[in-house]
Amino acid sequence: MRRLGISVYPNHSKLEEIKEYIELAAKYNFKRVFTCLLSVEGDKEQIVKEFTEVISFAKNKEMEVIADVNPKIFNELEISYNDLTFFKNIGADGIRLDMGFTGNEESIMTFNPQDLKIELNISSGTKYLENILSYQANADYLMGCHNFYPHRYTGLNYEHFITTSKQYKERGITTAAFINSPSAHIGPWPVDEGLCTLEQHRELPIEVQAKHLWATEVIDDVIIANAFAAEGELKALSEIDPYQLTLNCELRGDIPSIEKKIVLEEFHFNRGDVSDYVIRSTQSRVKYKGHEFKPFNTPDIKRGDIIVETSLYAHYAGELQIALQPMKNSGKTNIVGRVAEEELFLLNQIKPWQKFKFNLKKK
Incomplete structure (x- = not known):
């Protein structure tokens, strides 16, 4: 199934604004929410409170929520790859590893009793996925998602994008990539020159970016990286046929x-x-x-x-x-x-x- 998604950043926006955005996206049949713990600062208790409230609201709208993390965040929040209870407690459906471990840790995570999906960073272009699978990971709990790039001219080259995405699609693993809303200006970092996976998408209309990603046939889920996209953009995306190029x-x-x-x-x-x-x-x-x-x-x-x-x-x-x-x-x-x-x-x-x-x- 091919799905649409949005991104929200509780540490950069008011909770009521985020809830209104989630509700609007749900109205147009968006099914995924990406959120980011990489740039979070503050005490653990406050982080848990804010993210739990946002995630709970999204889940009530029947949207899947994946939180972006890396080993540094595991250390700061005192989380072990052997125990992902923290992410279950805040209500997440899975975690995206922006930076990974050695391979064995990821494979262990795919057997987590909290039933969380483990999403890997597709964009690196290494044998990362093969390494994890060599440790006998549970592939049914793996997903893949590309990076987004707020700095102009740093987005992915198209050939690299296709090559790395195929590594996941050929193994039947769900893939995702990001598109940029021209009307949105909130992301996890202060640089605001658009947020997209492919550099060639940076100045394109949002619906053209989505059409292209789906037409490549290597991407399942298309996620708007920046917040808050205009209602007209959400509506335009919802009207695209994900399976037939229009x-x-x-x-x-x-x-x-x-x-x-x-x-x-x-x-x-x-x-x-x-x-x-x-x-x-x-x-x-x-x-x-x-x-x-x-x-x-x-x-x-x-x-x-x-x-x-x-x-x-x-x-x-x-x-x-x-x-x-x-x-x-x-x-x-x-x-x-x-x-x-x-x-x-x-x-x-x-x-x-x-x-x-x-x-x-x-x-």
Whole structure:
């Protein structure tokens, strides 16, 4: 199951604000809460009180709560990896190890009687997971989650992100990564230049970041790293199909009704015999066989153009295509619209037989 999540920081926000945010996120079917103990300062009793109240509220909204920790926090709070009662007492469903131990300790944690999930840091790119599994860890209690990066230009490289995420997905372990809300400015650290896992996401609209993470097929849970995201952003994320890539597009004002129906209403998938030049969705040419598709807009083709072939192309008439690179137009090809500019890079995610659909871009 693919889920949405938010992040909250009790030591940086008022508890009532956090509760309002959790309630709002729950309204839009968010199912995870990330919280951070790494930057917590104060006495143990106060920490327990604040985090317990926040976690209890989230749990009542049927949201899973994972707390970010490291060995330093274990020492400061006098917690042993052999006894995770502290985290159970504050109500957490699991802990995320921002920095780990030697491998054996993590494996022991996966047998904790408190029934807590142990979430590992995916981003490090070492054989960390393999090491833990070599100590005969209980893999059913393992999860994986990437880091987020508040400093501009320090976010993950895409290839590294894919490689490290696959280590977890190939073993059936749930994965998570973070996206950045442009309207939110609260994180665990004072640096505020956005909070995201992938550097290329830092300036993108929030829903495009989420679409991309899910389209990679290596991430299950998408979590907003900074607080508090605007309600419009939460709503936009809740409307994304996590399993089928939906491309925002703009259509020509003079597009005929059948061509418009093909773009927005028909079921699309890329043919298995893929081309370097176009993504091809061919079922519409079968359904609308015999309809006359007249030429009405036939300029040269640019990457991201949405095409419906005319009847001048005989049995190709009615086929939908998305251009992957510039091409000369023979005069037989209608350009009926375009993929939104900020989503053009998502075309790289469409594999052979990949299912996809279009939504009109909101103005």
